[in-house]
Each structure stands twice: as C-alpha cells, then as structure tokens.
Amino acid sequence: DARVTQTPRHKVTEMGQEVTMRCQPILGHNTVFWYRQTMMQGLELLAYFRNRAPLDDSGMPKDRFSAEMPDATLATLKIQPSEPRDSAVYFCASGLVFGQSYGYTFGSGTRLTVV
Amino acid sequence: QKEVEQDPGPLSVPEGAIVSLNCTYSNSAFQYFMWYRQYSRKGPELLMYTYSSGNKEDGRFTAQVDKSSKYISLFIRDSQPSDSATYLCAMQDSTLTFGKGTMLLVSP
Numbered sequence: 145d146a147r148v149t150q151t152p153r154h155k156v157t158e159m160g161q162e163v164t165m166r167c168q169p170i171l172g173h174n175t176v177f178w179y180r181q182t183m184m185q186g187l188e189l190l191a192y193f194r195n196r197a198p199l200d201d202s203g204m205p206k207d208r209f210s211a212e213m214p215d216a217t218l219a220t221l222k223i224q225p226s227e228p229r230d231s232a233v234y235f236c237a238s239g240l241v242f243g244q245s246y247g248y249t250f251g252s253g254t255r256l257t258v259v
Numbered sequence: 260q261k262e263v264e265q266d267p268g269p270l271s272v273p274e275g276a277i278v279s280l281n282c283t284y285s286n287s288a289f290q291y292f293m294w295y296r297q298y299s300r301k302g303p304e305l306l307m308y309t310y311s312s313g314n315k316e317d318g319r320f321t322a323q324v325d326k327s328s329k330y331i332s333l334f335i336r337d338s339q340p341s342d343s344a345t346y347l348c349a350m351q352d353s354t355l356t357f358g359k360g361t362m363l364l365v366s367p
Contacts, residue, residue, distance in 0.1 A: 148302075177355060186359035187303075187347070200354055235302055237355075247293055248355060250302035 146170045148238050150251035157258055162224040165254045167236030168217055176219045177237045177248065178211055187235070193219065194241065226258045262286050265348055265358030274367050278335040282348035282358045285329065289350040292324050294333045297345045297360065306346075307333065338365045 149168040157163055169176050178190040191201040191211040201211060208227070213219045223230055233255050239248035265282045272278055280294075291310055295303035307322040309315045309331075315322045321334040331350075335342055345360040 187357040189354055189356070192354060247291075247305045247308040249305065250295075252302045
C-alpha cells in the first residue's frame with residue numbers, strides 16, 4: 145500500500161531550538177496538508193499545498209512556523225524557535241484533488257516534545 | 260460555535276452492538292464528508308468518503324449525510340473489539356475541517 149512517510153517519528157528538544165519535520169507524500173498526490181493534534185484542540189490545520197504552491201497557512205503562527213514544498217516528494221514544517229506550547233503530534237496528509245476530492249491519507253505523525 | 264461538533268464520548272458498547280456516531284456542522288459550503296478512524300498513537304485512517312446527501316455502505320460501515328440538517332452519521336454493525344478507536348468526522352470545502360473525535364470502546 146502507498147503511504148505517507150513522516151520523519152522523525154519522535155522528537156524531544158529544548159525550548160528555543162529549531163525543529164524540522166519532513167513528509168514524503170504519496171507519489172502522484174497533488175495536495176498536502178499539515179495538521180497539529182492536541183487533546184484540547186483536536187486536529188488543527190496549519191498549512192496546505194496544491195501542486196506545491198502554498199494555498200493556506202493561516203493556521204500557523206507566522207513568526208515561528210514555516211512550511212515549504214521544495215519538490216513534489218518532500219514537504220517540510222519548521223519551528224524556530226520552538227516553545228513548550230508547540231508540544232503536539234504533527235501530521236502530514238496527502239491526496240489527489242482534480243475537480244473532485246477523494247479523501248486524504250495521513251502519515252503516522254511526528255510526536256514533538258519541547259522541554 | 261465551532262464549524263464541526265462531535266461528541267467526544269467515550270462511547271462504550273458490548274461486542275455485536277450497533278454503533279451510531281454523529282457530527283453536526285454549520286458551514287453550508289462543505290461538499291465532501293469523510294470518516295476517519297484513529298487508533299492510539301497512530302495517524303487517522305480514511306474509513307468512508309461521501310459526496311452530497313445520501314447513504315454509502317462498505318461492509319459493516321454505513322455513512323449517512325443529511326445536508327438539509329447539516330448532520331452526518333456513521334453506523335457500525337456487529338461491532339468488534341478491534342473497532343475500539345477514536346472516530347473523526349471530517350468535512351471539506353477548500354480545506355479539511357475535523358471534529359474532535361468520538362472515542363469508541365467495544366468490550367468483548
């Protein structure tokens with residue numbers, strides 16, 4: 145089965161450090177989402193891309209978060225500087241949208257702990 | 260009011276029961292409706308996908324969408340302990356908006 149691959153699976157870092165999370169979407173998918181999941185807020189949309197172009201990043205704290213797709217096989221989410229409130233599970237999801245949407249496949253997530 | 264409302268549960272049922280999970284929403288622009296299942300410490304997994312109002316069946320799972328009432332449901336027949344997970348509804352216009360999920364516990 146095709147899958148979305150996220151690395152690292154776990155990350156523990158100190159406050160103030162830079163964190164980079166990576167996502168390899170499913171080959172051929174043209175849409176990529178980044179979500180953050182916490183117990184309190186559930187799944188929150190951070191950013192999304194269509195054909196590598198950023199379409200919406202209104203959910204991201206712009207002063208510290210950035211999302212990019214340097215090529216079709218890689219999406220990155222960076223936090224600089226990280227803060228304890230950024231501790232969460234970060235998910236990447238990819239899908240094919242061409243007129244219609246057919247649902248999205250999620251990766252296994254990056255569990256981030258900022259101490 | 261949140262765009263998507265979902266009872267967090269937990270919902271506890273015995274094995275073999277019929278389970279009904281529901282979401283309400285406020286955004287009339289939502290066109291696609293999905294149900295995801297999430298096991299502990301895993302990513303959400305797409306279970307069912309529907310477009311517009313109506314029913315869709317897949318094995319033991321049935322998804323219903325009533326756009327006039329802004330209400331969607333997922334029914335699980337003959338529930339199994341392996342169905343124990345958190346079920347998330349999701350709705351799409353340009354982006355994908357999730358409910359907070361309902362935790363389901365099916366006891367043997």
